[in-house]
Amino acid sequence: xxxxxxxxxxxxxxxxxxxxxxxxxxxxxxxxxxxxxxxxxxxxxxxxxxxxxxxxxxxxxxxxxxxxxxxxxxxxxxxxxxxxxxxxxxxxxxxxxxxxxxxxxxxxxxxxxxxxxxxxxxxxxxxxxxxxxxxxxxxxxxxxxxxxxxxxxxxxxxxxxxxxxxxxxxxxxxxxxxxxxxxxxxxxxxxxxxxxxxxxxxxxxxxxxxxxxxxxxxxxxxxxxxxxxxxxxxxxxxxxxxxxxxxxxxxxxxxxxxxxxxxxxxxxxxxxxxxxxxxxxxxxxxxxxxxxxxxxxxxxxxxxxxxxxxxxxxxxxxxxxxxxxxxxxxxxxxxxxxxxxxxxxxxxxxxxxxxxxxxxxxxxxxxxxxxxxxxxxxxxxxxxxxxxxxxxxxxxxxxxxxxxxxxxxxxxxxxxxxxxxxxxxxxxxxxxxxxxxxxxxxxxxxxxxxxxxxxxxxxxxxxxxxxxxxxxxxxxxxxxxxxxxxxxxxxxxxxxxxxxxxxxxxxxxxxxxxxxxxxxxxxxxxxxxxxxxxxxxxxxxxxxxxxxxxxxxxxxxxxxxxxxxxxxxxxxxxxxxxxxxxxxxxxxxxxxxxxxxxxxxxxxxxxxxxxxxxxxxxxxxxxxxxxxxxxxxxxxxxxxxxxxxxxxxxxxxxxxxxxxxxxxxxxxxxxxxxxxxxxxxxxxxxxxxxxxxxxxxxxxxxxxxxxxxxxxxxxxxxxxxxxxxxxxxxxxxxxxxxxxxxxxxxxxxxxxxxxxxxxxxxxxxxxxxxxxxxxxxxxxxxxxxxxxxxxxxxxxxxxxxxxxxxxxxxxxxxxxxxxxxxxxxxxxxxxxxxxxxxxxxxxxxxxxxxxxxxxxxxxxxxxxxxxxxx
Numbered sequence: 043x044x045x046x047x048x049x050x051x052x053x054x055x056x057x058x059x060x061x062x063x064x065x066x067x068x069x070x071x072x073x074x075x076x077x078x079x080x081x082x083x084x085x086x087x088x089x090x091x092x093x094x095x096x097x098x099x100x101x102x103x104x105x106x107x108x109x110x111x112x113x114x115x116x117x118x119x120x121x122x123x124x125x126x127x128x129x130x131x132x133x134x135x136x137x138x139x140x141x142x143x144x145x146x147x148x149x150x151x152x153x154x155x156x157x158x159x160x161x162x163x164x165x166x167x168x169x170x171x172x173x174x175x176x177x178x179x180x181x182x183x184x185x186x187x188x189x190x191x192x193x194x195x196x197x198x199x200x201x202x203x204x205x206x207x208x209x210x211x212x213x214x215x216x217x218x219x220x221x222x223x224x225x226x227x228x229x230x231x232x233x234x235x236x237x238x239x240x241x242x243x244x245x246x247x248x249x250x251x252x253x254x255x256x257x258x259x260x261x262x263x264x265x266x267x268x269x270x271x272x273x274x275x276x277x278x279x280x281x282x283x284x285x286x287x288x289x290x291x292x293x294x295x296x297x298x299x300x301x302x303x304x305x306x307x308x309x310x311x312x313x314x315x316x317x318x319x320x321x322x323x324x325x326x327x328x329x330x331x332x333x334x335x336x337x338x339x340x341x342x343x344x345x346x347x348x349x350x351x352x353x354x355x356x357x358x359x360x361x362x363x364x365x366x367x368x369x370x371x372x373x374x375x376x377x378x379x380x381x382x383x384x385x386x387x388x389x390x391x392x393x394x395x396x397x398x399x400x401x402x403x404x405x406x407x408x409x410x411x412x413x414x415x416x417x418x419x420x421x422x423x424x425x426x427x428x429x430x431x432x433x434x435x436x437x438x439x440x441x442x443x444x445x446x447x448x449x450x451x452x453x454x455x456x457x458x459x460x461x462x463x464x465x466x467x468x469x470x471x472x473x474x475x476x477x478x479x480x481x482x483x484x485x486x487x488x489x490x491x492x493x494x495x496x497x498x499x500x501x502x503x504x505x506x507x508x509x510x511x512x513x514x515x516x517x518x519x520x521x522x523x524x525x526x527x528x529x530x531x532x533x534x535x536x537x538x539x540x541x542x543x544x545x546x547x548x549x550x551x552x553x554x555x556x557x558x559x560x561x562x563x564x565x566x567x568x569x570x571x572x573x574x575x576x577x578x579x580x581x582x583x584x585x586x587x588x589x590x591x592x593x594x595x596x597x598x599x600x601x602x603x604x605x606x607x608x609x610x611x612x613x614x615x616x617x618x619x620x621x622x623x624x625x626x627x628x629x630x631x632x633x634x635x636x637x638x639x640x641x642x643x644x645x646x647x648x649x650x651x652x653x654x655x656x657x658x659x660x661x662x663x664x665x666x667x668x669x670x671x672x673x674x675x676x677x678x679x680x681x682x683x684x685x686x687x688x689x690x691x692x693x694x695x696x697x698x699x700x701x702x703x704x705x706x707x708x709x710x711x712x713x714x715x716x717x718x719x720x721x722x723x724x725x726x727x728x729x730x731x732x733x734x735x736x737x738x739x740x741x742x743x744x745x746x747x748x749x750x751x752x753x754x755x756x757x758x759x760x761x762x763x764x765x766x767x768x769x770x771x772x773x774x775x776x777x778x779x780x781x782x783x784x785x786x787x788x789x790x791x792x793x794x795x796x797x798x799x800x801x802x803x804x805x806x807x808x809x810x811x812x813x814x815x816x817x818x819x820x821x822x823x824x825x826x827x828x829x830x831x832x833x834x835x836x837x838x839x840x841x842x843x844x845x846x847x848x849x850x851x852x853x854x855x856x857x858x859x860x861x862x863x864x865x866x867x868x869x870x871x872x873x874x875x876x877x878x879x880x881x882x883x884x885x886x887x888x889x890x891x892x893x894x895x896x897x898x899x900x901x902x903x904x905x906x907x908x909x910x911x912x
Contacts, residue, residue: 044058044468045058045069045070045071045072045075045463046058046062046068046069046070046075046076046079046083047070047071047072047075047076047078047079047463048071048075048462048463048468053461054071054072054075055071055072055075056071056072057071058070058071059071060072060073060076062076062083062087064087064088064091065086065087065088065090065091065094066091066094067090067091067093067094068083068090082553089368089371090368093367093368096367096391099391100391101113103183103199103397104182104183104184104187104194105183105194105195105199105397106194106195107125107195107197107397108397110125111125111397111398111399112397112398112399115398115399116399121141122140122141122142122398123141123142123143125197125398126140126141126197129162129197130161131161131162131197134159134161135158135159135160135161136158136159136160136161136201136239136240136242136243136280137161137200137201138239139236139239139240140200140201158242158278158280158281159242159280159281159282159283160198160280160281160282160283161283162196162197162198162282162283163282163283163284164282164284164287164289165193165196166192166193166195166196166197166198166282167192167196167198167280167282168190168192168198168202168246168249168279168280169279169280169281169282169287169289170279170287170288170289171248171249171279172189172190172249173191174189175252176189176250176252179213179218180206180209181393182393183199183206183393183394183397186202186206186394187199190249199394199396199397200396200397200398201240201243202243202246202394203394203395203396203397204237204240204243204244204336205243205244205246205247205250206246206250206394207334207336207363207392207394207395208229208231208244208247208258208334209247209250209251209394210392210393210394211332211334211361212227212332214361214387214390215332215359215361215387216359217331217332217359220331221251221254224254224331225253225254225255226254226255226256226257227251227254227255227256227257227331227332228257228259228328228329228330228331228332229256229257229258229259229330229331229332229333229334230258230259230261230317230321230324230328230330230332230333230334230358231258231259231260231261231334231335231336232261232262232317232333232334232335232338232349233261233262233264233335233336233337233338233339234260234261234262234264234265235262235264235337237260237336238260238264238265238266238269238312241274241276241310242276242279242280243280244258244276244308244310245276245278245279245280245307245308246279247307247308248276248279248307248308249279255307255308255309256307256308256309257308257309257310257311257328258308258309258310258311259310259311259313259324259328259330260310260311260312260313261313261315261316261317261320261324262313262314262315262316262317263314263315263316263345265312265313265314265315266314267314269312269314270312270313270314270315271311271312271313272311272312273309273310273311273312274309274310274311274312275308275309276307276308276309276310277307311328316345316348316349317349317352318345318348318349318351318352321352321356325356330358331358331359332358332359332360332361333353333358333359333360333361334360334361334362335360335361335362335363336363337363337364337365338362338363338364338373339364339369339373340362340364340372340373340376340377341369341372341373341375341376346376347380350376350377350380350381351380351381354380354381361387362377363392365400367389370389371389374389446553446744447508447550447551447552447553447744448550448551448552448553449548449549449550449743449744450462450470450549450550450551451472451548451549452545452546452547452548452549452743453472453473453474453491453546453547453549454474454542454543454544454545454546454547455474455475455476455489455542455543455546456543457546458473459471459472459473460472460473460549462551464495464505464551465503465505465506465551465552465553466495466498466503466504466505466520467495467496467497467498467503467505467520467523468496468497468498469495469496469497470493470494470495470496470505471493471494472491472492472493472494472549473491473492474489474490474491474492474542474546474547475489475490475492476488476489476542476543477489477490486532486533486535486536486538486539487532487533487539488529488530488531488532488533489529489530489533489542489547490527490528490529490530491509491527491528491529491530491547492525492526492527493507493520493525493526493527493528494524494525494526495520495522495523495524495526496523497523498523504519504520504521505519505520505551505552506518506519506551506552507519507520507549507550507551507552508549508550508552508747509528509547509548509549509550510547510548510550510743510747510750511538511541511542511547511548511750512538512541512746512747512749512750512779512780512783513533513534513535513537513538513541513750513780514534514538514750515747515750515751516528537780537783537784540787541783541787544787548743548747550743550744550747569583569624569625569628569629570621570622570624570625570626571620571621571625572620572621572622572624572684572685573620574620576620576621576624576625577619577620577624577686580619580620580624580625580628581619581879583628583632584628584631584632587632588631588632588635588637590637590882591880591882592879592880593879593880594878594879594880595874595877595878595879595880599876599877599878600681600875600876601862601863601873601874601875601876602862603677603862603875604860604862605652605673606650607860607862608644608646608652608673608691608693609644609646609693609694609699609702610644610645610646610699610702610704610707611643611644611645611694611698611699611702611704611707611822611823611826611828612643612644612691612692612693612694613641613643613644613691613692613693613694613819613846613847613852614641614642614643614644614654614656614689614690614691614692615638615640615641615689615690615692615843615847615881615883616638616639616640616641616642616680616687616688616689617631617637617638617639617640617687617688617689617877617881618639618640618683618685618686618687618688619685619686619687619688619879620684620685620686621684621685621686622685623639623640623685624685624686626639627639627640633728634727634728634842634843634844634901635842635844635901635906636842636843636844636847637844637881637882637883637884638690638843638847638881638883639843640656640658640815640843641656641815641816641819641843641846642654642655642656642676642815642819643655643656643818643819643822644673644691645670645704645707645708645711646704647708651672651673652672652673653670653671653672653673654670654671654672654673654676655668655669655670655711655818655819655822656668656669656676656815656818657714657719657720657813657814657815657817657818658719658814658815659671665718666718666719667716667717667718667719668711668714668715668716668717668718668719668813668818669715669716670711670712670715680876681876686877686878687876687877688874688876688877688878688879688881689874689875689876689877690870690872690873690874690875690881690883691863691872691873691874691875692847692852692853692872692873692886692887693852693853693858693859693872693873694828694851694852694853695851695852695853695854696853696858698828698851698852701827701828701830702826702827702828703825703826703827704826706825706826706827707822707825707826709825710821710822710825710826711822714811714813714818717809717810717811717813718809718810718812719813719814719815720811720812720813720814720817720818720839721762721763721812722762722763722764722766722767722807722812723767723801723812723813723814723817723839724763724814725763725764726767726797726801726839726840727801727814727816727817727839727840727841727842727845728842728901729745729797729798730798730800730840730896730897730898730899730900730901730912731798731898731899731900732792732794732795732798733794733900734900734901735899735900735901742793742794742797743794745797746793746794749764749779750779753765753778753779753780757778760778760779761778764779765777765778765779765782766807766808767801767807768782768796769782770802770805770807771796771799772785772786772789772796782796798898800837800840800897800898801837801839801840802837802839803817803821803824803837803838803839805839812839813839814839815843816838816841816842816843816845816846817838817839817841819846820838820841820846821838821839823838823851824836824838828851829891830891832891832892832893835893835894836891836893836894836895837894837896837897840896840897841896842896844885844901844906845895845896845899847883847886847887848885848886848887848888848889849887849889849891850887850888850889850890850891851887851891852871852872852886852887853871853872853887854871854887856871859872859873860873863875871886871887872886884906892911895911895912896912897912898912899912900912
């Protein structure tokens with residue numbers, strides 16, 4: 043087992059000795075890798091925990107060789123070949139395909155006599171009929187071995203699990219009683235593979251269903267073309283190696299232990315193809331009593347969709363099995379999505395499973411922790427399967443966050459190579475070499491990035507990468523395990539070459555691979571849709587990534603507000619959950635930890651009229667500006683807002699209201715009216731630290747890459763959003779992003795450190811002072827005296843909306859809230875005046891103002907915890 047967090051951006055610190063304390067199914071080399079992997083692991087942890095609790099039962103067999111066949115192979119102290127060799131059955135007879143060096147299905151030839159041979163003494167195998175009739179249903183291997191007088195050191199269970207699984211399927215579907223009433227039992231056996239080389243073992247059904255003719259149709263694409271249509275009569279049991287045994291007698295019908303009324307106890311017929319294609323022809327002569335598909339892999343193959351639809355239509359009992367419980371869980375999800383109903387039988391352990399662990403292609407044992415490394419991964423295969431199968435399951439396996447690339451490292455020409463774990467390939471290594479020649483003849487040369495991929499999680503996955511410098515962004519994808527090359531024909535200018543030499547090329551991994559990334563894009567688009575679909579997408583995102591609940595409120599969803607109960611300085615928190623602004627606010631909430639996405643403030647004039655002041659009001663030109671508008675106008679706009687806003691009124695505490703200087707507040711508001719929204723400092727209010735303000739997989743490397751891309755596509759947008767603000771931090775003027783990078787390099791400042799320099803409230807930009815919706819209100823509070831003596835040491839442009847509603851300045855006594863608050867249960871400490879869901883404002887009204895607050899506060903989802911006095 044390797045570190046589950048391998049490839050998280052830092053090298054592993056040693057062997058993975060630290061297991062997940064909850065499930066125990068994965069291990070880590072360090073606490074930091076465990077923390078970085080939690081986002082991926084948390085969705086499966088509880089399920090794996092329950093499966094791990096059942097681990098011991100998987101190896102619970104009565105055989106004397108159990109430890110050798112399970113534990114020792116899992117721990118690589120042995121393998122199937124050595125197990126079979128000790129018993130003289132390696133590569134002989136029906137055992138020839140029981141190890142990784144065995145025969146292939148394509149070599150199937152049942153004209154060879156050894157295909158019917160156990161290659162064991164008659165004491166160790168059921169080569170003739172039972173000595174006593176069946177008196178009870180068998181539920182364990184021990185029951186069966188005792189009835190057939192086989193010692194528990196015999197390995198025949200390794201092959202007999204095929205017919206015994208058929209027997210068990212008949213029992214659990216309630217068909218066992220039917221066998222006493224019919225003379226012919228018809229079974230359709232789907233997807234046979236290895237059992238095609240061991241068909242003689244199905245002769246054991248003669249003893250399990252005496253006086254019944256069992257007919258099995260084997261249907262699957264693995265049936266060799268030259269065997270299609272073959273009919274095989276099993277008139278005897280598989281033979282032992284004893285020459286004088288009764289199984290060698292000429293009168294083989296006597297060895298079957300059955301009556302003479304039928305010429306064949308078991309007949310098998312082979313059909314090459316898919317069940318839904320052959321059902322019509324096969325069912326003319328053999329309409330089934332039972333359908334069985336061992337080791338089906340339903341979640342992996344699109345061909346199961348029409349087959350499952352057919353099975354639902356013909357209403358025949360069907361039993362599916364798979365290699366591990368997780369695969370069965372995913373198969374049940376697929377069946378449910380296709381048939382619109384769950385399987386009738388619960389997922390259960392097959393008591394007649396093969397008593398030996400599965401080996402991978404190299405012959406190594408696969409223990410429970412490795413049992414999910416199958417030829418496919420559900421994340422890889424589902425996106426290309428039909429929608430009826432894939433989408434219900436995919437909704438639980440990826441999210442919009444997976445659209446964000448994760449930084450894995452920077453490659454410079456001088457730092458050797460870096461390695462990491464990918465979404466598809468476990469082992470990845472990259473290095474960069476500069477070349478002297480270039481395509482455009484600039485003399486700067488170019489470069490070649492060599493990326494070696496190996497050890498794929500599955501046979502069907504691929505990794506998608508983004509490669510970036512501040513001067514370019516490119517991408518590539520890798521499907522095969524080998525060394526790949528990405529050529530940079532020439533550098534843009536000397537500054538890029540110098541940057542690459544010093545800082546390298548940043549490598550980003552799309553965490554859900556190529557197909558998962560495309561589906562994550564599908565998840566992002568509805569966030570901005572002004573539909574019920576879009577609203578549900580936003581709610582689901584916030585529930586998943588922030589722990590929001592969105593509990594429905596009783597109607598009426600709007601309060602009948604008495605303006606006399608509202609005062610100057612009362613705070614309005616707004617949360618929009620659909621449409622363009624709903625999608626934008628959802629992402630903003632996730633980044634900042636705020637449970638509201640917009641704010642406004644109430645003001646009363648000398649005549650007692652109520653007004654609302656806000657930054658971000660959209661005028662008739664589509665510009666977002668600062669306005670002061672009458673309450674009734676603002677309220678009507680809110681009621682008509684298609685983004686379904688949830689609005690809370692946060693009244694100031696009476697003591698704070700008493701010192702609120704309404705005149706100063708009005709003067710400030712009027713001085714700002716008409717100015718643009720504060721885009722200059724919007725992103726800097728939440729970037730306080732180098733690393734711990736970026737929700738994974740966001741980080742400073744991704745931020746600079748996005749800035750670079752937008753600078754090239756929309757230079758005016760870039761200048762408004764960050765160029766001026768970065769110049770302020772450097773004390774420079776009019777530098778574009780590349781000039782800013784050059785200047786930080788010259789001063790020895792890292793760019794991620796530049797982003798954390800606190801915004802200053804007195805900075806004046808080209809279009810005036812810049813305030814976001816919340817900074818505008820808090821600057822008003824400063825002018826009105828709310829912050830008292832610490833006002834001059836607080837930079838409100840460093841506050842997020844969450845920082846604002848956490849301030850301990852609001853009403854803390856529910857009995858003083860207005861009667862129209864529409865909160866009959868008294869569950870909220872504030873007034874919710876609009877919205878169909880209860881608003882949540884975690885840590886509301888808890889933080890006393892202090893000097894330099896919020897200038898250096900790390901905060902990460904889903905808890906968004908922060909140190910005291912940061």
